[in-house]
Amino acid sequence: MDRGCHPEGVGAVSPTPPIDSSLRLEYVADFEYSYAAGEFASRFMNALRTQARIQGTRCEACSKVLVPPRPVCGLCLERTAEWVDVGPGGVITGYTVVEVPFIDPMTGIKRPIPYGFAFVRLDGADTNIYHFLEESRHDKISIGMRITAVFKPAPERDGTLADIIHFRAEEPAADD
Amino acid sequence: MGRVAIVGVGQSVHARDRNDVAYAELLLEAIDEALADAGIGLADVDNAVTASLDFYDGRTIANMAVADVVGSYLKPESRICSDGIGALLYGWARIADGAHQVGLVTAHCKESEGNLATIEGAAFDPFVQRRLGADADVVAGLGARQIYASGAFSPTDAAALVVAARAASAVNSKVTTLEPMTIAEVLDAPRLATPLGVFDRAPNRDGSCAMILATEEVARDLSDSPVWIAGVGTATGKYWADRHPADLSALDRARDSAVAMTGWGTDVPDLFEVSAQYAHQLCQFATRLGAQLTEAGRTLNPSGGWHAGNPVTVSGLSRVTECVHQLRGHAGPRQLHDAQRALAHGVAGLGAQSHFVAALEVGD
Numbered sequence: 001m002d003r004g005c006h007p008e009g010v011g012a013v014s015p016t017p018p019i020d021s022s023l024r025l026e027y028v029a030d031f032e033y034s035y036a037a038g039e040f041a042s043r044f045m046n047a048l049r050t051q052a053r054i055q056g057t058r059c060e061a062c063s064k065v066l067v068p069p070r071p072v073c074g075l076c077l078e079r080t081a082e083w084v085d086v087g088p089g090g091v092i093t094g095y096t097v098v099e100v101p102f103i104d105p106m107t108g109i110k111r112p113i114p115y116g117f118a119f120v121r122l123d124g125a126d127t128n129i130y131h132f133l134e135e136s137r138h139d140k141i142s143i144g145m146r147i148t149a150v151f152k153p154a155p156e157r158d159g160t161l162a163d164i165i166h167f168r169a170e171e172p173a174a175d176d
Numbered sequence: 177m178g179r180v181a182i183v184g185v186g187q188s189v190h191a192r193d194r195n196d197v198a199y200a201e202l203l204l205e206a207i208d209e210a211l212a213d214a215g216i217g218l219a220d221v222d223n224a225v226t227a228s229l230d231f232y233d234g235r236t237i238a239n240m241a242v243a244d245v246v247g248s249y250l251k252p253e254s255r256i257c258s259d260g261i262g263a264l265l266y267g268w269a270r271i272a273d274g275a276h277q278v279g280l281v282t283a284h285c286k287e288s289e290g291n292l293a294t295i296e297g298a299a300f301d302p303f304v305q306r307r308l309g310a311d312a313d314v315v316a317g318l319g320a321r322q323i324y325a326s327g328a329f330s331p332t333d334a335a336a337l338v339v340a341a342r343a344a345s346a347v348n349s350k351v352t353t354l355e356p357m358t359i360a361e362v363l364d365a366p367r368l369a370t371p372l373g374v375f376d377r378a379p380n381r382d383g384s385c386a387m388i389l390a391t392e393e394v395a396r397d398l399s400d401s402p403v404w405i406a407g408v409g410t411a412t413g414k415y416w417a418d419r420h421p422a423d424l425s426a427l428d429r430a431r432d433s434a435v436a437m438t439g440w441g442t443d444v445p446d447l448f449e450v451s452a453q454y455a456h457q458l459c460q461f462a463t464r465l466g467a468q469l470t471e472a473g474r475t476l477n478p479s480g481g482w483h484a485g486n487p488v489t490v491s492g493l494s495r496v497t498e499c500v501h502q503l504r505g506h507a508g509p510r511q512l513h514d515a516q517r518a519l520a521h522g523v524a525g526l527g528a529q530s531h532f533v534a535a536l537e538v539g540d
Contacts, residue, residue, distance in 0.1 A: 027302055033234040033290050038198025071204055074244030077218040 040069045043083070049159035052151040056125050058082040064126035087122035088149035089170060094119035095133065095141050106162050116141055120167055122149075131161070134168035146170040180271045181395035181402035182536070183388050184214025185497045187350045190383030190486050193288045199233060199384075203284040204245045206386035214388040215398055216278070218247035221388070223276045225267040226253065227260035227283035229489055231295040246282055259283070259451070260385055261492030261522030261532040265408045267389050268534075277391050284384035285487035292380065299526050305417070312453070313377060315527045317369030319421035320456040324371055326422060331371055333469060334455035335362035337462075337483065338375050340472035344480030347509040350494075351485040354379070376455040378482040378491070385493040387500075403500045406440075406517075407535035409433025416527025421457075424464050427521075427531040431465055434519070434533040445535070446515040447475045447502055449495035451482050451522045458483070465519055465533070478502060478510045492522020496534055503538045 037045065040057065047053040056065040057080035059073035067086055072079055095118040101110040116133025118141070134150065135141050147167040157163040186209025188194070188202050197205070211217060224246040226239045235241060239255035246253065252270075256262045260283025267281040293311045300306040323329055339362060342354040357375065365373040395402035411433070413419055413426035448467035452458035458481065462469060467476040477484075479498035482491045499518035501507040516539060522532040 025303060027306065029294055029298065031231070031234070031290065031294055035234060035289055036195045036198055036286070038196070038201040040201070041198060070244060071201060072218075072244045072247075074247070074249045077247045 040071055044069050045159040048151075048161070048163045049157045052088075052154070052157070052163070053085055054087040054122060054149065054164075055083055056086050056122075056127075058084050065124055066127050067122060067125040067129055084124060086124040088151075090120045090122035090125070090147060090167075092118045092133075092141065092143055092145045092147055092167075093121045093128055094143065097136055097138055097141070106160075118147070118167065120147065129161075131164060132166040134166045140169075177272045178274055179392040180268050180405045181390055181392065181399075182405065182496070182500050183390045183395050183398050183402055184210040184212075184216070184386075185388075185500045186210030186213060186386045187494060187497055188384040189350055189352075190381045190490070190494075191352045192379070192381060194286065194382035195288075199284055199286050200242050200245045202286065202382065203242050203282055203384045203386070206284075206384040207245060207280065207282065210280070210386040210388050214390075216388065218280075221247055221251075221278050221280045223252040223267075223270055223278075224248045224254075224280040224282065225263040225270070226255045226281075227258060227263040227489055227493070228255065229257050229285065231298055232285050232287065232290055232489065234290055242282070242284070246280055252276070258489075258524040258530065259492035259522040259532060260490055260494075261451075261496055261520065261534060262410065262524065262530075264387060264389075264405075264493060264496055264534060265410055265532060267387075268405050268408055271389055271391055277394055279389040281387045281389060281493070282384065283386075283490045283493045285489040286382040287380040287487045288382050296526075301415075312526060313369045313372065315416055316377070316454040316457070317372050319416075319527055320372050320376070320454065321370070322421050323456050323460065328422065329456060329459040329463075331363055331456075332359060333459050334376060335359045337458050337469065337472050337481075338362045338455050341477065341480045341483030344473045344478065344510070345484040348480050348484055349508075350383075351480060352379075352381075354485065372454060372456070375483075378453050379485045381485045381487040381490075383487050383490050383494075385490050385497055387493065387496065401504065401538055403503050404537050404539075405534060406537045407434035407437030408533070409435075409437075410530065410532045412525070412530040414529075416525070416529060419527065419529075421527065422460070424460060424531075426529070427461060427464055427533075430531040430533040431519070431521075434535045438517075438535045438537070440517060440535070443517070445517040445519045447478060447499065447512055447518045449477055449479060449481065449498050449518065449520045451491045451495055452528070453482055453488065453491075453523075455483065457523075457528055461521060461523070461528075461531075465521055475512060478507065478512060492520070492524075492532055495522060496520040496536070499534075499536045503536060 056067035061076035411429035
């Protein structure tokens with residue numbers, strides 16, 4: 001066979017032996033980090049742990065309360081100045097019910113499904129946090145529904161957002 | 177193409193461990209100082225270019241986590257995963273082409289928060305070589321052996337630069353003062369990856385740097401003596417394993433591009449701020465840029481350079497900051513006599529694959 005006749009064949013060699021091109025290469029790396037929480041997250045986490053209080057920072061320019069607290073109001077480009085308490089009550093502004101399990105980063109195991117997961121606008125806040133809902137039945141959850149934070153007992157709190165176990169309805173559902 | 181000036185510079189304090197601040201707060205320190213230096217507010221900035229590395233920050237798209245502090249909501253923000261001096265070149269282009277008037281350029285990194293060997297290891301090609309577990313020190317050790325074997329430089333040349341950097345750290349308020357050291361002490365220190373010792377690698381640091389760039393019109397309004405970006409250049413060389421460490425063609429290309437944009441001709445700049453994470457590389461890069469190694473701590477790296485203590489990602493932009501201080505005559509105890517023109521250099525990638533050069537000057 002005259003390979004030279006075919007441009008795509010120039011320089012080609014016989015493909016022997018056949019190559020198994022489906023080889024996959026495994027790589028496992030353990031990326032450990034120790035994040036400095038800094039002034040704002042540290043104060044937020046400490047208030048959760050020691051007092052079961054949820055705090056935000058208020059922008060002086062627009063008066064909005066940002067939760068979690070942060071040093072700068074991104075829209076006004078101003079430094080936040082004042083610490084304020086928010087919640088523990090609030091309203092659901094969006095929700096989903098998780099039906100496919102995934103690894104819970106807090107425990108390393110799959111969180112039992114189904115479970116409710118919601119955007120929560122805490123009373124006094126102008127931003128949402130997201131957290132678990134106690135309720136997982138679609139017909140018992142609605143946008144605008146009032147809910148409140150359920151904290152772990154003080155000895156079990158360790159200064160993370162998991163110090164809030166979940167949010168539950170402020171009023172028990174009628175048929176409960 | 178419009179003229180671009182640097183009208184504000186700022187840096188956080190660079191230290192081994194900035195446990196007192198989260199990385200957005202760390203960056204805010206530099207931004208606040210740069211804005212105050214320029215005499216403007218964040219609202220006056222019309223775009224931002226940030227430099228950060230996801231693996232160091234420990235989250236993907238890490239620039240989104242500093243969007244509020246760089247004021248980039250509803251503004252054009254771009255990010256480079258490289259040294260901050262690359263962000264400066266990008267920020268320069270945005271203003272030089274007329275699209276923007278005032279830009280913020282930032283770089284931040286906390287080397288203290290992750291496992292550096294794992295992070296550096298992830299830079300290696302995953303198909304063939306990565307599982308051998310090399311890191312940046314191993315790559316540098318291989319390179320240093322080749323450079324010393326060629327006779328171009330000796331371990332003593334490199335150690336002298338480390339000594340000068342450590343001495344300079346004492347007069348640079350933005351870095352941690354390092355214990356003075358002699359050449360013999362550097363040479364006798366424990367080995368890292370032979371022939372390199374532990375002091376041949378720049379110390380690991382947390383820190384940030386920020387800069388305000390502006391059009392000529394804005395710059396003249398803000399300052400009587402703006403520092404002009406007279407030329408810029410960057411080039412990337414071959415992957416480290418395919419390139420002899422003495423091959424500095426990427427650095428040459430970056431320098432030539434930058435200098436060609438200036439009106440300097442063959443005149444030697446008044447100062448050089450040169451980046452290299454390993455001391456043998458500093459011998460190479462500084463010499464190739466035209467600096468004299470005997471000038472270390474004076475016209476070569478008056479700031480002390482990377483070996484005085486900056487994090488990766490930030491070092492190149494820190495070099496630019498020092499040039500700005502020197503050209504303005506505001507470098508305090510480090511001030512050189514009559515500095516008018518400066519070359520700032522940055523580097524990124526395993527085995528110093530990418531190089532960046534900015535030519536800076538004062539005067540009309």
